Amino acid sequence: xxxxxxxxxxxxxxxxxxxxxxVVAATRGLERGRVTQAEVDGAYREDxxxxxxxxxxxxxxxxxDGLLRWQDIFRPLAHAxxxxxxxxxxxxxxxxxxxxxxxxxxxxSRDVILDAIVPDGSVxxxxxxxLPSPYMFSRAAATHADRNQLMLDIARDVLQPAARVLAGAGxxxxxxxxxxxxxxxxxxxxxxxFERALAALGDGVDAGIVLHVYYxxxxxxxxxLRRLPVHAVGVDLVETDLAALGTGWEVGLMAGCVDGRSSxxxxxxxxxxxxxxxxxxxxxxxxxxxxSSDLELLPRDVARLKVQCLGGAVRRLTQPVAP
Amino acid sequence: xxxxLTHEVGSLDKPSWRVKAYAGQPLSxxxxxxxxxxGERLSVPEYPALIDLLRAAPLGREQKQALRRWSxxxxxxxxxxxxLDAVYxxxxxxxxxxxxxxxxxxxxxxxxxxxxxxNKYYTKAAATGPVSLREPFLNDEFAYIHSVAQAELKVPxxxxxxxxxxxxxxxYYRDGDLTLAAEQRRAARHxxxxxxxxxxxxxxxxxxxxxxxxxxARWIQVDEPGASxxxxxxxxxxxSFNASVEGLDATFSTHLCFSDYDLFFPAIEAMTACRQFAxxxxxxxxxELGTSHESRPGYRVIPKFRDLSYRPILGLGVVDIxxxxxxxxxxxxxxxxxxxxxxxxxHRIHVTPDCGLRTRSWQVAFAxxxxxxxxxxxxxxxxxx
Numbered sequence: 001x002x003x004x005x006x007x008x009x010x011x012x013x014x015x016x017x018x019x020x021x022x023v024v025a026a027t028r029g030l031e032r033g034r035v036t037q038a039e040v041d042g043a044y045r046e047d048x049x050x051x052x053x054x055x056x057x058x059x060x061x062x063x064x065d066g067l068l069r070w071q072d073i074f075r076p077l078a079h080a081x082x083x084x085x086x087x088x089x090x091x092x093x094x095x096x097x098x099x100x101x102x103x104x105x106x107x108x109s110r111d112v113i114l115d116a117i118v119p120d121g122s123v124x125x126x127x128x129x130x131l132p133s134p135y136m137f138s139r140a141a142a143t144h145a146d147r148n149q150l151m152l153d154i155a156r157d158v159l160q161p162a163a164r165v166l167a168g169a170g171x172x173x174x175x176x177x178x179x180x181x182x183x184x185x186x187x188x189x190x191x192x193x194f195e196r197a198l199a200a201l202g203d204g205v206d207a208g209i210v211l212h213v214y215y216x217x218x219x220x221x222x223x224x225l226r227r228l229p230v231h232a233v234g235v236d237l238v239e240t241d242l243a244a245l246g247t248g249w250e251v252g253l254m255a256g257c258v259d260g261r262s263s264x265x266x267x268x269x270x271x272x273x274x275x276x277x278x279x280x281x282x283x284x285x286x287x288x289x290x291x292s293s294d295l296e297l298l299p300r301d302v303a304r305l306k307v308q309c310l311g312g313a314v315r316r317l318t319q320p321v322a323p
Numbered sequence: 324x325x326x327x328l329t330h331e332v333g334s335l336d337k338p339s340w341r342v343k344a345y346a347g348q349p350l351s352x353x354x355x356x357x358x359x360x361x362g363e364r365l366s367v368p369e370y371p372a373l374i375d376l377l378r379a380a381p382l383g384r385e386q387k388q389a390l391r392r393w394s395x396x397x398x399x400x401x402x403x404x405x406x407l408d409a410v411y412x413x414x415x416x417x418x419x420x421x422x423x424x425x426x427x428x429x430x431x432x433x434x435x436x437x438x439x440x441x442n443k444y445y446t447k448a449a450a451t452g453p454v455s456l457r458e459p460f461l462n463d464e465f466a467y468i469h470s471v472a473q474a475e476l477k478v479p480x481x482x483x484x485x486x487x488x489x490x491x492x493x494x495y496y497r498d499g500d501l502t503l504a505a506e507q508r509r510a511a512r513h514x515x516x517x518x519x520x521x522x523x524x525x526x527x528x529x530x531x532x533x534x535x536x537x538x539x540a541r542w543i544q545v546d547e548p549g550a551s552x553x554x555x556x557x558x559x560x561x562x563s564f565n566a567s568v569e570g571l572d573a574t575f576s577t578h579l580c581f582s583d584y585d586l587f588f589p590a591i592e593a594m595t596a597c598r599q600f601a602x603x604x605x606x607x608x609x610x611e612l613g614t615s616h617e618s619r620p621g622y623r624v625i626p627k628f629r630d631l632s633y634r635p636i637l638g639l640g641v642v643d644i645x646x647x648x649x650x651x652x653x654x655x656x657x658x659x660x661x662x663x664x665x666x667x668x669x670h671r672i673h674v675t676p677d678c679g680l681r682t683r684s685w686q687v688a689f690a691x692x693x694x695x696x697x698x699x700x701x702x703x704x705x706x707x708x
Contacts, residue, residue, distance in 0.1 A: 018436075021436055024444050027442035031442060071441050087606065088581055090552070094552065095549055096438065097439060097440035219505075238499070239505060240505055241504055244505075259499055262492075262499060263434050266499075270500070273502070296438065297437060299436060300435060301435055302434060302435070
């Protein structure tokens with residue numbers, strides 16, 4: 001490895017991975033009574049096998065199940081918490097929507113059943129699990145409650161148990177999606193409650209927590225982000241100036257180096273050069289390389305090429321071909 | 324236009340007999356029975372000819388063309404039978420609102436399915452070259468619908484901003500070198516995006532509308548469900564609407580849905596050629612009866628539409644298209660009465676579903692629309708109209 005690079009530099013692909021045309025057709029057919037549940041299950045199984053294979057071929061360092069059955073990033077957690085998710089709400093500035101969980105405090109009295117989030121046994125170890133960040137969850141929810149109190153409740157009663165379940169299922173990283181801070185920012189009065197929520201979420205969780213700020217410029221908050229009680233902070237380099245990240249980080253960095261919303265597939269060599277520049281500029285103790293956002297908003301064939309680019313770029317740096 | 328005019332917004336589900344026979348799949352007796360049932364229910368006296376056509380499947384090219392027209396006819400009759408004042412055909416002849424436009428344009432290539440929500444997807448294309456109209460793509464359907472409809476027609480046509488927003492861009496903005504300064508990249512993205520959107524408006528949407536108007540279309544609804552996707556581009560949305568319609572001789576309206584509608588202000592103050600905004604509200608509203616401000620939380624934003632200087636009509640979404648819940652006439656009535664009270668002018672309120680009803684079965688869509696019309700009648704009575 002280059003002396004300028006942190007050790008380790010690791011690649012992974014979190015979040016919701018796009019479904020295949022076969023699953024698209026099967027789920028559509030099921031809703032119209034033309035396809036059986038067994039056929040749908042078979043299509044999902046093929047998708048999972050394919051995604052695992054893609055990650056292996058790309059030689060990623062952590063494996064995900066692609067959350068292939070998740071209807072959005074909140075739905076299984078809302079179901080587990082026994083709360084409805086009904087109101088269709090735009091997912092930031094995308095032609096995509098989620099159903100806002102209808103949450104009121106307190107949540108603690110509910111029996112949270114989290115079986116649906118456990119990765120399938122066929123997903124290799126070590127794994128990465130993905131959850132919504134408590135700040136985004138509390139802001140995206142339909143609620144009349146105080147959102148900071150709700151955030152703490154969500155972190156303690158839903159996300160911490162979920163993170164423990166994932167860690168117990170072999171996830172060495174818990175990747176928290178936090179586009180809300182990236183897109184809308186965060187008010188000063190919300191900062192301390194968010195920090196408490198993150199601490200509560202990570203309490204007793206035997207895995208590294210990565211907070212991924214995306215769909216916006218993380219450079220605005222970089223001094224604060226570096227002090228958060230997490231293992232690593234993720235940034236969206238499509239929206240963030242590399243020079244704004246500073247240097248000498250005390251926490252790990254997850255660099256979103258391929259664009260999760262563009263169908264143009266990045267060049268592997270240029271991506272490797274970007275990763276090298278990130279490493280040399282920021283000098284984090286550990287560098288994770290991933291996409292700027294999850295790949296859900298891309299067609300599956302494009303997403304596959306992006307995953308291959310990620311793995312290939314990291315290998316170019318960590319296992320250079322001998323002259 | 325008459326006060327509290329009722330109309331649909333766009334799409335209806337395609338009947339199973341239409342989908343299967345068109346795709347060359349075997350038809351079941353249930354499919355054929357559905358064609359018979361709706362033919363009788365909607366008083367389509369010539370429906371036995373459709374049954375004969377279905378029995379003749381697999382269909383050739385001309386037979387498939389006839390099948391699409393049958394589907395159009397049924398949808399027109401469904402909307403007319405429900406009692407709507409203005410109708411179209413539920414977009415029965417199109418593949419889908421985005422794909423149909425892109426498929427008849429130059430400069431796009433399909434990339435694959437992308438999820439919108441739950442198990443709903445659309446086939447997303449990328450702009451791979453300069454975009455332009457290959458051929459007018461609503462002429463055939465309009466000519467047919469014009470020949471069979473008894474009610475006034477309102478033609479839904481997807482707008483420029485939505486077409487661009489729902490597409491990938493592999494032509495106008497290519498160099499995403501992430502080592503460049505973010506501000507520099509952002510500026511390049513915005514200027515490329517503007518060229519893309521306005522090219523769609525000027526080179527695809529506008530000439531297609533000109534062709535429709537030449538055939539006699541008098542009211543065209545520019546569908547812009549993507550309009551508020553990027554809050555910092557709302558002025559571009561308004562500019563693209565104006566570029567699409569300015570100077571053309573027809574009534575133009577637009578349809579907005581599933582957004583934070585506050586975002587549209589003040590940008591849409593520039594859309595002075597827009598005579599009506601059809602906007603989805605019921606999805607956000609309470610199901611309780613009542614005409615007070617507290618009873619109608621989904622309609623909180625409507626004073627902003629009222630206060631637009633060019634005094635457009637508001638197409639008031641009173642039916643949730645994402646639920647099988649059938650709104651009662653009384654609930655529809657109360658939503659209308661609340662809006663009329665806010666506007667203080669029933670001539671500036673039209674009554675519509677939130678959006679196209681294609682995610683609902685015909686049974687549910689018909690029941691919802693019937694109650695929408697019944698609720699409008701209740702409101703008319705209450706207002707003495």
